[in-house]
Amino acid sequence: MSLLELSGIERSFGPVQVLRGVDLVVEAGEVVGLVGDNGAGKSTLMKTISGVYATDSGQITFDGDEITDLDPGSRREAGIEMIYQDLALAPQQDVANNIFLGREPTKRFLGILPAFVDKARIDAEAQRMIDSLGVQIPSIQIPVGMLSGGQQQTIAIARALTFKPKLVIMDEPTAALAVREVESVLRLIRQMREEGIATILISHRLNDVFKACDRVVVLRRGNVITDLKKDRTDMAEVVSYIVDAHE
């Protein structure tokens, strides 16, 4: 049994069919690069996995359970985390609150009053998370909007890892980063693989894909065109698939 199995995924927006029957399998602890030209359907495919978009037809199973009809919150519970290209952080909220957004630990006064957010625990655990990722930020209590792009990317990753996911989807995590920050993100992906977390990495930067991934999947016009083991292919072959110039 594989960790994630997609079969026959279709999705249209009005008259435009973006996904035309996608099949994809991801094993536990595997790092898969998903590449393709603009408009190939990469982001749409990822959002059908995270649950932001419903599928028109097809089936998604995760860890043995069918999750096709679950909402994004339930899929997070099941262990799927997605890090969006725009990071989806709340800029005026502090670092710690962002990391725990949507899953705030709570406690009760005297066991009767309604649950209130355990801010001390949020701060402590957020700090531990940031430290374990080996990154530097000025303070976990400053608004996320005041951090650099690389630091914000780190916060988004920290948020994804806080609840021990089994699969993390990253949409162009390195596109807007400085060279040194890219290395730091790739290092984090390797660190995740060692901990058995599977990753799907969407990227235009084939360099980064080849550095981080075990397998490269090429998407073109809503179909999976090819699925290549990294050590049996090279960048030239992947590019030829992307631009439809193979053989």
Add this chain to the structure above:
Amino acid sequence: MLRFLERTHVRVESLAVLAALAIVMAILSPVTGSGVRVFLTASNLFNIILASATFGILAIGATFVISAAGIDLSLGSVLGLASVAGASLVVTLEFPWYFAIIGSLAAGAAAGAVNGFVVTRGAVPAFIVTLGMLGIARGLALIISDGRGIYGLPAEILFLGQARPWGVPTPVFIFAAVALVSHYVLAHTPFGHHTLALGDNEDSARATGINVNRQRMALYTIAGLMAGIAGLVFTARVNTGDPTAGLNYELLAITAAIIGGTNLFGGRGSILGTMIGALIMGVLQNGLNLMAVQAYYQQMAIGTVLIAAVWLDQIRARGRRAQ
């Protein structure tokens, strides 16, 4: 103290404005027979809090909605509808006294729920929905009451508006209780965190699994409920279910929330700040009254304060971006 203000998102500036305004009003207000400035007499200070309580409760409702990047222009009209709904049940239809409470709160919450429903299901901008509700609620209030005030409420209801347990007017206790619960909800519960996140970045809220529609629905209903509570307090204070109650109060409520530090574009909101904002509006109105400034000019003053507060906020935001 400063750390407490920072944690609760209260602006030091708004406290300073309140203090400065109070000093100015004290100096400019007339002197009583016993040589005390009228503004500073205990009864006048209670008057300020008493007047602030009604639109302060409304401003708390506005704070919830604006924190989530929404807006509610119908608050004043819904206050009027709630006032009439409660009074007519008890006076006209002769239900037991507590139906004034049930009727006011239910009418307010229902109007808020309708706002929330149309905003979330119909994807109609909140500005339009609540502007429409401003007309609908006021019209309904006038229809129910036949355009006249409904007088003669039972003593139990008048207690809520006119009694002074331990020398403090009951509405002040109600305002304080509502503010305390609201502060707790907005600042310390997951619901409050989700509200601010929704106002800050809706995609972020959705992506982390927050049910954005349910959240909005709840927020507009809370705002309506606050208008219901304010309507009840108004009815009790003036012993009338008044269809014109709360006219233009949305201006006061939104201004109080904004000058209290709530971000008009969402993502930041503070109930304690809103209370200070409401007191600023109360002091301004009261001081102008004491100086015998016509009500017409007061409207202008309040409108100017609202625009100035948002303008200052924009300048500040630009400064932050330029850093």
